Amino acid sequence: MTDSIAQVIDGKAEAERSGSELESAAARPSLAEAEAAVKTLLRWAGDDPAREGLLDTPARVARAWEEFFSGYRTDPRALLERTFTETEGYDEMVLLRQVRFESHCEHHLAPIIGCAHIAYLPSHRVVGISKLARVVDAYARRLQIQEKMTVQIANTINDVLEPNGVAVVIEAAHQCMTTRGVHKPGVSMVTSCMLGQFRSNATTRREFLALVGTPQGGTQVYG
Numbered sequence: 001m002t003d004s005i006a007q008v009i010d011g012k013a014e015a016e017r018s019g020s021e022l023e024s025a026a027a028r029p030s031l032a033e034a035e036a037a038v039k040t041l042l043r044w045a046g047d048d049p050a051r052e053g054l055l056d057t058p059a060r061v062a063r064a065w066e067e068f069f070s071g072y073r074t075d076p077r078a079l080l081e082r083t084f085t086e087t088e089g090y091d092e093m094v095l096l097r098q099v100r101f102e103s104h105c106e107h108h109l110a111p112i113i114g115c116a117h118i119a120y121l122p123s124h125r126v127v128g129i130s131k132l133a134r135v136v137d138a139y140a141r142r143l144q145i146q147e148k149m150t151v152q153i154a155n156t157i158n159d160v161l162e163p164n165g166v167a168v169v170i171e172a173a174h175q176c177m178t179t180r181g182v183h184k185p186g187v188s189m190v191t192s193c194m195l196g197q198f199r200s201n202a203t204t205r206r207e208f209l210a211l212v213g214t215p216q217g218g219t220q221v222y223g
Protein backbone atom coordinates (compact mmCIF):
# COMPACT_ATOMS: atom_id res chain seq x y z
CA MET A 1 0.00 0.00 0.00
CA THR A 2 2.56 2.55 1.05
CA ASP A 3 4.74 1.51 -1.88
CA SER A 4 2.06 2.59 -4.30
CA ILE A 5 1.43 5.84 -2.49
CA ALA A 6 4.99 6.64 -3.26
CA GLN A 7 4.86 10.33 -3.49
CA VAL A 8 3.68 13.06 -1.22
CA ILE A 9 3.84 16.28 -3.12
CA ASP A 10 4.45 19.62 -1.62
CA GLY A 11 3.54 22.72 -3.51
CA LYS A 12 2.13 26.16 -2.99
CA ALA A 13 2.94 27.76 -6.33
CA GLU A 14 0.70 25.49 -8.39
CA ALA A 15 -2.61 26.90 -7.22
CA GLU A 16 -1.38 30.40 -7.86
CA ARG A 17 -0.33 29.51 -11.37
CA SER A 18 -3.89 28.65 -12.39
CA GLY A 19 -4.67 32.37 -12.65
CA SER A 20 -2.06 32.99 -15.33
CA GLU A 21 -3.26 29.91 -17.24
CA LEU A 22 -6.70 31.50 -17.42
CA GLU A 23 -5.17 34.71 -18.74
CA SER A 24 -3.17 33.00 -21.47
CA ALA A 25 -6.32 31.16 -22.56
CA ALA A 26 -7.90 34.57 -23.23
CA ALA A 27 -5.40 35.21 -26.03
CA ARG A 28 -6.67 32.21 -27.96
CA PRO A 29 -6.63 31.96 -31.77
CA SER A 30 -9.79 32.05 -33.85
CA LEU A 31 -11.90 28.97 -34.57
CA ALA A 32 -10.76 29.13 -38.21
CA GLU A 33 -7.12 29.08 -37.12
CA ALA A 34 -7.78 26.10 -34.86
CA GLU A 35 -9.50 24.19 -37.67
CA ALA A 36 -6.62 25.00 -40.04
CA ALA A 37 -4.20 23.58 -37.48
CA VAL A 38 -6.18 20.32 -37.36
CA LYS A 39 -6.03 20.12 -41.17
CA THR A 40 -2.25 20.48 -40.96
CA LEU A 41 -2.07 17.60 -38.49
CA LEU A 42 -4.27 15.45 -40.73
CA ARG A 43 -1.82 16.05 -43.56
CA TRP A 44 1.07 15.34 -41.17
CA ALA A 45 -0.58 11.99 -40.35
CA GLY A 46 -0.50 11.22 -44.08
CA ASP A 47 -4.14 11.72 -44.99
CA ASP A 48 -6.03 14.13 -47.21
CA PRO A 49 -8.17 16.64 -45.28
CA ALA A 50 -10.16 17.25 -48.48
CA ARG A 51 -11.54 13.71 -48.72
CA GLU A 52 -15.19 13.30 -47.81
CA GLY A 53 -14.75 11.48 -44.49
CA LEU A 54 -12.46 14.17 -43.13
CA LEU A 55 -14.28 17.27 -44.36
CA ASP A 56 -16.01 17.99 -41.05
CA THR A 57 -13.24 16.61 -38.87
CA PRO A 58 -11.48 19.91 -38.12
CA ALA A 59 -14.78 21.44 -36.92
CA ARG A 60 -15.54 18.34 -34.83
CA VAL A 61 -12.09 18.32 -33.28
CA ALA A 62 -12.39 22.01 -32.41
CA ARG A 63 -15.73 21.31 -30.69
CA ALA A 64 -14.27 18.32 -28.87
CA TRP A 65 -11.40 20.48 -27.65
CA GLU A 66 -13.89 23.02 -26.28
CA GLU A 67 -15.15 20.20 -24.07
CA PHE A 68 -11.82 18.53 -23.28
CA PHE A 69 -10.28 21.83 -22.21
CA SER A 70 -13.25 23.67 -20.74
CA GLY A 71 -11.35 23.80 -17.46
CA TYR A 72 -9.38 26.81 -18.65
CA ARG A 73 -12.62 28.80 -18.53
CA THR A 74 -13.56 27.63 -15.03
CA ASP A 75 -12.21 29.23 -11.88
CA PRO A 76 -11.86 26.32 -9.43
CA ARG A 77 -11.66 28.59 -6.42
CA ALA A 78 -14.97 30.24 -7.27
CA LEU A 79 -16.61 26.79 -7.25
CA LEU A 80 -15.84 26.45 -3.53
CA GLU A 81 -16.81 29.91 -2.43
CA ARG A 82 -20.38 29.05 -1.46
CA THR A 83 -19.92 27.22 1.81
CA PHE A 84 -22.08 26.20 4.73
CA THR A 85 -21.08 27.31 8.17
CA GLU A 86 -23.95 25.66 10.07
CA THR A 87 -22.20 22.37 10.52
CA GLU A 88 -23.22 21.59 14.14
CA GLY A 89 -19.53 21.46 14.87
CA TYR A 90 -18.92 18.57 12.45
CA ASP A 91 -15.18 18.16 12.34
CA GLU A 92 -14.73 14.58 11.17
CA MET A 93 -13.38 13.60 7.80
CA VAL A 94 -15.44 14.35 4.70
CA LEU A 95 -14.41 11.91 1.99
CA LEU A 96 -15.38 11.72 -1.66
CA ARG A 97 -14.26 8.49 -3.29
CA GLN A 98 -13.90 7.45 -6.92
CA VAL A 99 -14.41 10.79 -8.62
CA ARG A 100 -13.87 9.76 -12.22
CA PHE A 101 -12.17 12.24 -14.50
CA GLU A 102 -10.84 12.51 -18.01
CA SER A 103 -7.81 14.64 -18.66
CA HIS A 104 -5.06 14.97 -21.27
CA CYS A 105 -1.32 14.79 -20.74
CA GLU A 106 0.51 17.95 -21.60
CA HIS A 107 3.36 16.04 -23.24
CA HIS A 108 1.43 14.05 -25.86
CA LEU A 109 -2.17 15.36 -25.66
CA ALA A 110 -3.11 11.76 -24.94
CA PRO A 111 -6.01 10.97 -22.59
CA ILE A 112 -5.46 10.37 -18.89
CA ILE A 113 -8.40 8.44 -17.44
CA GLY A 114 -8.64 7.98 -13.73
CA CYS A 115 -10.30 8.76 -10.46
CA ALA A 116 -9.61 11.02 -7.54
CA HIS A 117 -10.25 10.43 -3.85
CA ILE A 118 -10.59 13.63 -1.87
CA ALA A 119 -10.89 14.21 1.84
CA TYR A 120 -10.82 17.19 4.11
CA LEU A 121 -11.22 17.86 7.81
CA PRO A 122 -13.59 20.83 8.16
CA SER A 123 -12.69 23.58 10.56
CA HIS A 124 -15.45 26.14 10.08
CA ARG A 125 -16.74 25.59 6.54
CA VAL A 126 -18.12 22.70 4.54
CA VAL A 127 -18.99 22.70 0.88
CA GLY A 128 -21.54 20.83 -1.25
CA ILE A 129 -19.84 17.57 -2.29
CA SER A 130 -20.66 18.06 -5.97
CA LYS A 131 -18.46 21.16 -5.81
CA LEU A 132 -15.42 19.02 -4.95
CA ALA A 133 -16.12 16.90 -8.02
CA ARG A 134 -16.36 20.06 -10.11
CA VAL A 135 -12.98 21.22 -8.83
CA VAL A 136 -11.55 17.92 -10.08
CA ASP A 137 -13.08 18.55 -13.51
CA ALA A 138 -11.91 22.16 -13.60
CA TYR A 139 -8.31 20.97 -13.32
CA ALA A 140 -8.73 17.73 -15.30
CA ARG A 141 -10.11 19.57 -18.32
CA ARG A 142 -6.77 21.19 -18.98
CA LEU A 143 -3.47 19.91 -20.27
CA GLN A 144 -2.03 18.20 -17.26
CA ILE A 145 0.53 16.11 -15.59
CA GLN A 146 -0.95 14.01 -12.82
CA GLU A 147 1.42 15.26 -10.13
CA LYS A 148 0.50 18.87 -10.79
CA MET A 149 -3.23 18.17 -10.90
CA THR A 150 -3.02 16.38 -7.54
CA VAL A 151 -1.39 19.39 -5.90
CA GLN A 152 -3.69 21.90 -7.58
CA ILE A 153 -6.81 20.18 -6.27
CA ALA A 154 -5.43 19.88 -2.74
CA ASN A 155 -4.17 23.47 -2.59
CA THR A 156 -7.42 24.92 -3.91
CA ILE A 157 -9.48 23.11 -1.26
CA ASN A 158 -6.96 24.05 1.39
CA ASP A 159 -6.85 27.74 0.44
CA VAL A 160 -10.61 28.30 0.08
CA LEU A 161 -12.09 26.08 2.80
CA GLU A 162 -9.24 26.58 5.28
CA PRO A 163 -9.79 23.10 6.72
CA ASN A 164 -7.67 21.28 9.27
CA GLY A 165 -6.33 19.05 6.52
CA VAL A 166 -6.74 17.95 2.91
CA ALA A 167 -5.86 14.63 1.30
CA VAL A 168 -5.98 13.89 -2.41
CA VAL A 169 -5.08 10.57 -4.02
CA ILE A 170 -5.32 10.19 -7.77
CA GLU A 171 -4.94 6.94 -9.67
CA ALA A 172 -4.99 7.10 -13.43
CA ALA A 173 -4.00 5.34 -16.64
CA HIS A 174 -2.05 7.37 -19.15
CA GLN A 175 -2.78 6.52 -22.77
CA CYS A 176 0.55 7.97 -23.79
CA MET A 177 1.97 4.89 -22.03
CA THR A 178 -0.57 2.35 -23.22
CA THR A 179 -0.96 3.27 -26.90
CA ARG A 180 2.52 4.56 -27.71
CA GLY A 181 6.03 4.73 -26.28
CA VAL A 182 6.59 1.78 -23.96
CA HIS A 183 3.10 0.28 -24.70
CA LYS A 184 2.33 -0.90 -21.20
CA PRO A 185 -1.42 -1.36 -20.72
CA GLY A 186 -2.83 -2.02 -17.27
CA VAL A 187 -0.42 0.29 -15.49
CA SER A 188 -1.89 2.93 -13.26
CA MET A 189 -0.08 5.79 -11.69
CA VAL A 190 -0.84 6.84 -8.14
CA THR A 191 -0.08 10.28 -6.74
CA SER A 192 -1.02 11.85 -3.45
CA CYS A 193 -0.92 15.18 -1.71
CA MET A 194 -1.40 15.41 2.05
CA LEU A 195 -1.80 18.75 3.79
CA GLY A 196 -2.41 19.76 7.39
CA GLN A 197 -3.39 16.93 9.73
CA PHE A 198 -3.22 14.38 6.92
CA ARG A 199 0.46 15.18 6.66
CA SER A 200 1.28 15.66 10.34
CA ASN A 201 -0.88 12.91 11.86
CA ALA A 202 -0.10 9.37 10.74
CA THR A 203 -3.33 8.01 12.26
CA THR A 204 -5.49 10.44 10.29
CA ARG A 205 -3.57 9.61 7.12
CA ARG A 206 -3.97 5.87 7.70
CA GLU A 207 -7.69 6.29 8.31
CA PHE A 208 -8.03 8.11 4.99
CA LEU A 209 -5.99 5.56 3.07
CA ALA A 210 -7.97 2.69 4.63
CA LEU A 211 -11.27 4.31 3.63
CA VAL A 212 -9.99 4.88 0.10
CA GLY A 213 -8.90 1.26 -0.19
CA THR A 214 -5.87 -0.10 -1.95
CA PRO A 215 -5.51 1.64 -5.28
CA GLN A 216 -5.55 -0.69 -8.24
CA GLY A 217 -2.27 -1.13 -10.04
CA GLY A 218 0.24 0.52 -7.82
CA THR A 219 3.34 0.84 -9.94
CA GLN A 220 4.65 4.35 -9.89
CA VAL A 221 5.42 5.27 -13.45
CA TYR A 222 6.10 8.58 -15.09
CA GLY A 223 5.25 8.88 -18.76
Ligand SMILES: [Zn+2]
Residues within 6 Å of the ligand: 105, 106, 107, 108, 109, 110, 174, 176, 177, 223
Ligand atom coordinates in the same frame (compact mmCIF):
# COMPACT_ATOMS: atom_id res chain seq x y z
ZN1 LIG B 1 2.09 11.84 -22.11
